[in-house]
Amino acid sequence: MIRSAECKGVIYDLARGDHNSMALFYGIDIGGSHVSAGLVTAEGRLLARAAAPLPPRPPVETVVAVVRRLLAQMAPAGGVRRAGVGVASAVDLDGRARFAPNLGWHDVPLRGLLEDALGMDVGVFNDADCAAFAEAKVGAGRAARYLVLLTLGTGIGGGIVLDGRPYLGAGGLGAEIGHMKIVDDGPLCGCGRHGCLEALAGGLAIRARAARLLEERPDLAARSSLSTDFDVKAIFDAARAGDPLAEEVVAETARYLGVAVANIINILDPEVVVLGGSIASAGEVLWAPVREEAAQGTMGGPRPYVRVVPAALGPDAGLVGAALLASAVYF
Amino acid sequence: MIRSAECKGVIYDLARGDHNSMALFYGIDIGGSHVSAGLVTAEGRLLARAAAPLPPRPPVETVVAVVRRLLAQMAPAGGVRRAGVGVASAVDLDGRARFAPNLGWHDVPLRGLLEDALGMDVGVFNDADCAAFAEAKVGAGRAARYLVLLTLGTGIGGGIVLDGRPYLGAGGLGAEIGHMKIVDDGPLCGCGRHGCLEALAGGLAIRARAARLLEERPDLAARSSLSTDFDVKAIFDAARAGDPLAEEVVAETARYLGVAVANIINILDPEVVVLGGSIASAGEVLWAPVREEAAQGTMGGPRPYVRVVPAALGPDAGLVGAALLASAVYF
Numbered sequence: 001m002i003r004s005a006e007c008k009g010v011i012y013d014l015a016r017g018d019h020n021s022m023a024l025f026y027g028i029d030i031g032g033s034h035v036s037a038g039l040v041t042a043e044g045r046l047l048a049r050a051a052a053p054l055p056p057r058p059p060v061e062t063v064v065a066v067v068r069r070l071l072a073q074m075a076p077a078g079g080v081r082r083a084g085v086g087v088a089s090a091v092d093l094d095g096r097a098r099f100a101p102n103l104g105w106h107d108v109p110l111r112g113l114l115e116d117a118l119g120m121d122v123g124v125f126n127d128a129d130c131a132a133f134a135e136a137k138v139g140a141g142r143a144a145r146y147l148v149l150l151t152l153g154t155g156i157g158g159g160i161v162l163d164g165r166p167y168l169g170a171g172g173l174g175a176e177i178g179h180m181k182i183v184d185d186g187p188l189c190g191c192g193r194h195g196c197l198e199a200l201a202g203g204l205a206i207r208a209r210a211a212r213l214l215e216e217r218p219d220l221a222a223r224s225s226l227s228t229d230f231d232v233k234a235i236f237d238a239a240r241a242g243d244p245l246a247e248e249v250v251a252e253t254a255r256y257l258g259v260a261v262a263n264i265i266n267i268l269d270p271e272v273v274v275l276g277g278s279i280a281s282a283g284e285v286l287w288a289p290v291r292e293e294a295a296q297g298t299m300g301g302p303r304p305y306v307r308v309v310p311a312a313l314g315p316d317a318g319l320v321g322a323a324l325l326a327s328a329v330y331f
Numbered sequence: 332m333i334r335s336a337e338c339k340g341v342i343y344d345l346a347r348g349d350h351n352s353m354a355l356f357y358g359i360d361i362g363g364s365h366v367s368a369g370l371v372t373a374e375g376r377l378l379a380r381a382a383a384p385l386p387p388r389p390p391v392e393t394v395v396a397v398v399r400r401l402l403a404q405m406a407p408a409g410g411v412r413r414a415g416v417g418v419a420s421a422v423d424l425d426g427r428a429r430f431a432p433n434l435g436w437h438d439v440p441l442r443g444l445l446e447d448a449l450g451m452d453v454g455v456f457n458d459a460d461c462a463a464f465a466e467a468k469v470g471a472g473r474a475a476r477y478l479v480l481l482t483l484g485t486g487i488g489g490g491i492v493l494d495g496r497p498y499l500g501a502g503g504l505g506a507e508i509g510h511m512k513i514v515d516d517g518p519l520c521g522c523g524r525h526g527c528l529e530a531l532a533g534g535l536a537i538r539a540r541a542a543r544l545l546e547e548r549p550d551l552a553a554r555s556s557l558s559t560d561f562d563v564k565a566i567f568d569a570a571r572a573g574d575p576l577a578e579e580v581v582a583e584t585a586r587y588l589g590v591a592v593a594n595i596i597n598i599l600d601p602e603v604v605v606l607g608g609s610i611a612s613a614g615e616v617l618w619a620p621v622r623e624e625a626a627q628g629t630m631g632g633p634r635p636y637v638r639v640v641p642a643a644l645g646p647d648a649g650l651v652g653a654a655l656l657a658s659a660v661y662f
Contacts, residue, residue, distance in 0.1 A: 090631050099631045146501040158598075162493065169600025170477040170637075176597040176630045181590050184514040193628055259512050266507040267489075267598065269500020297524055299507045300421050300430045306501075 026071055026083035026118075027323030029127060030054075030063060032102030037070040038316065039080070040323030044138035046316060048074040057104030060097075064117045071118065082121045084326030085114060086130030086318040088157075093172040095124035095331065101190065102154075111331075123331030125166070127318045129175060131276060131311070132159025133166050134321030140312035141272040148270045149311070150177055150260070152232075152277035155190060156198040160268070166330055178202065182259050200256040203232045203278060210235050210249045220245035236282040247285065254286050258293020261308055265298050269306075276311030357402055357414035357449075358654030360458060361385075361394060363433030368401040369647065370411070371654030375469035377647060379405040388435030391428075395448045402449065413452045415657030416445060417461030417649040419488075424503040426455035426662065432521065433485075442662075454662030456497070458649045460506060462607060462642070463490025464497050465652030471643035472603035479601045480642070481508055481591070483563075483608035486521060487529040491599070497661055509533065513590050531587040534563045534609060541566050541580045551576035567613040578616065585617050589624020592639055596629050600637075607642030 024047070028037045036051040050070045054063065071083070087110060089100030095111025097103070111124040132149035141147040141161070149159040158177030160167040168174055178198035179191055186195025187205065199205055210230065214221045224245035225238050238246035261273050273294070279286060287310070295302040313320060325331070355378070359368045367382035381401045385394065402414070418441060420431030426442025428434070442455040463480035472478040472492070480490040489508030491498040499505055509529035510522055517526025518536065530536055541561065545552045555576035556569050569577035592604050604625070610617060618641070626633040644651060656662070 160598075162498070167493070170602045171600055171634055173631065173634065174598060174600035179597045179630050180594045181513060181628065182515065184517070184587075184590070186515070191630060256515075259515070263511045263594075266510045267491075267505060269502055269505035271501045297512065299510050299522060300504065303502055303504065 023327065024076055024078070024080050025323040025326045026080050027130075027319035027321070027326070028067055028070075028083060028085045029130070029318035029322065030067075030085060030087040030103070031127065031318075032088050035063060035066050035070060036316075036319055037067060037074070038319045038323065039074045039076060040320055040327075042324075042327040044134065044320050044324050046320060047076075049316070049319075050074060060105060060108045060110065060113060063103075064113050067114065068117050080120065082123070082326040082329070083114070083118060084130070084322030084324070084331075085110070085122060085124045086127035086322040087124060088127050090173050090176070091124050091126050091129075093168065095122070097124070098173065121326075121331075123322070123326050123329075125168075125322060125325055125331075126157070126159070126175065128157030128159040129166050129168065130159070130319070130321030130325060131157075131313070131317035132161050132175075132274070132321065133325055134313055134317045135274045135276070135311055136161040136164070136272075137324055138313070138320065139317060140274045140309045144271040146268070146270040147272045147274060148177070148264050148268060149274045149276060150257075151311070152202060152275065152279040154203045156202045162268070166325060177260065177264065180260060180263060182256065182263065197256065197260045201253050201260070206232050206235060206249060206253050209252060210245070213245050213248060217245065217248075220248060232278045233281075236278070236286065239285045240283050250282070250286050251289055254289035255293050257286075258290045259297060261290060261294035262297025265294065265303070265306055269303075271305055271307065273306070273308045274311050275308070276313075276317065280310035280314075354658065355407055355409070355411050356654040356657045357411050358461075358650035358652070358657070359398055359401075359414060359416045360461070360649035360653065361398075361416060361418040361434070362458065362649075363419050366394060366397050366401065367647075367650055368398060368405070369650045369654065370405045370407060371651055371658075373655075373658040375465065375651050375655050377651060378407075380647070380650075381405060391436065391439050391441065391444060394434075395444050398445065399448050411451065413454070413657040413660070414445070414449060415461065415653030415655070415662075416441065416453060416455045417458035417653040418455060419458050421504050421507070422455050422457050422460075424499065426453070428455070429504065452657075452662075454653070454657050454660075456499075456653060456656055456662075457488070457490070457506065458653075459488030459490040460497050460499065461490070461650070461652030461656060462488075462644070462648035463492050463506075463605070463652065464656055465644055465648045466605045466607070466642055467492040467495070467603075468655055469644070469651065470648060471605045471640045475602040477599070477601040478603045478605060479508070479595050479599060480605045480607060481588075482642070483533060483606065483610040485534045487533045493599070497656060508591065508595065511591060511594060513587065513594065528587065528591045532584050532591070537563050537566060537580060537584050540583060541576065544576050544579060548576065548579075551579060563609045564612075567609070567617065570616045571614050581613070581617050582620055585620035586624050588617075589621045590628060592621060592625035593628025596625065596634070596637055600634075602636055602638065604637070604639045605642050606639070607644075607648065611641035611645075 156178030189199035487509030514526035520530035
């Protein structure tokens, strides 16, 4: 099903041997459509990287086999201490993937299966928790002890770092910020509720908003470069170029994101709120209104120590964060 | 302005002298209309209590003088180690009352003023943070390490305990759960925004909802025992007695509270959510729909370890929690 030729190994530093004296950790990111893995130092430096696609709704055994093969491609001479895994799933404190709609998993004992297959200690976390930890340690929130991350993809994931440590909650199921309800009787969310942040500002919601405006607002549609086939990036690009329909889509999206950021600030009072995923590159057309709404919504007025910033680490944040969590033994 | 005769000292255990070998702490609760103070053991036992009313928008010097007089009434022979203060204000990590609308204060250096007046170390916290800590240590969440408290009075305060410690945020301004926006373009809140939880389920909002239904729904009003003059307790009492208008008010209020509790569970994954203030005694007419909405809104379904319960400590939670925070030196 997955052929070796599909793996993209990007081993680039191993030959130099400069890692031999370092403690090395595997970081693994299991998403809905592919697995990526890396060899990472305790300082968060990515020495090697490999990735492979996954079939839709893959059996966990398939994923474990892919992980094993990817790691074998980058195994260093001196061995690896531990592995950290970020997975697109709610993960409990025992490393079980509790519900992973994009993988089709329910209550999968991922940690045990991977420890058996890899023969080493493995920590399993939600992928956004990993990305948040990476951004706090070596990314956009470097040196911040209190950080909240929202990652915008098809849905919206969340990760929280408090006092320099990952915040997982009493049962490991915290930081589901995408499912904070902010509009009563709002649009239907993938989780079955109405008005969650994800249903208002996730990728699917942004595209649906554009499609609706194209249909309902002929005045804007006539002046828009967007037609029937567009992704979120195209909408952001068009808004930056002054497309009035795309600007409307972005403004409405930004307002909901700003409300969510204000709620986060009012509840958690962090130093940094990081927005990652497709939105990180959206530019000021989105960022200015997000920051404005967040500032207006902060109790007592804007706080000088709170920054709202784009993610810095890009798509490798998850695997780097997973490895850093393994290095710090948060499991 | 405040006469000594108005103080209600309720000193009840001091004469027994059984506290002499214990470390004792003052707990002080500064609300919008009165100050209460207590002598508290490190185990949270209240040995003595005194209270005095405050004039509207009292100068901080007045409050400091009242505190000093109340403490003098209960000073034990062996002295007191430290004092903890809960105040109806956002409080920063330096013990400054940043914004206290009910006291009319803005950026008041309360900790420094009290330390000068009392001659001892003083910790100053938000009052709901104190109540949350008390409920976690000796109240409804006893033995819980992850607890969130909402206190319903005129407004809605919030307090968070994570991993057994008070969660204050990067700047001390966290846990403003009453100002989580949950209805876009909802009713105006005292904070100036729209659709905050406080504007939907605080005491003022509950009374406004009843008044609106009395006017707009003559069918319900005709069968209601509520007339023009009622408080929140009267509404809860009427709902328990089967008053259809009051039932409608409670049902709508409960739904918003349930949404907020679900948001809290999804973000913080606590073991206990405590609802205190007037609501704590509202009975199943309110609690059943709150729990139902919270369970439905929890990502992945209800969690067996999460309890939604009424506060156990009553109006002394704030001063007991303040003393316990002082005993644990969280400042």
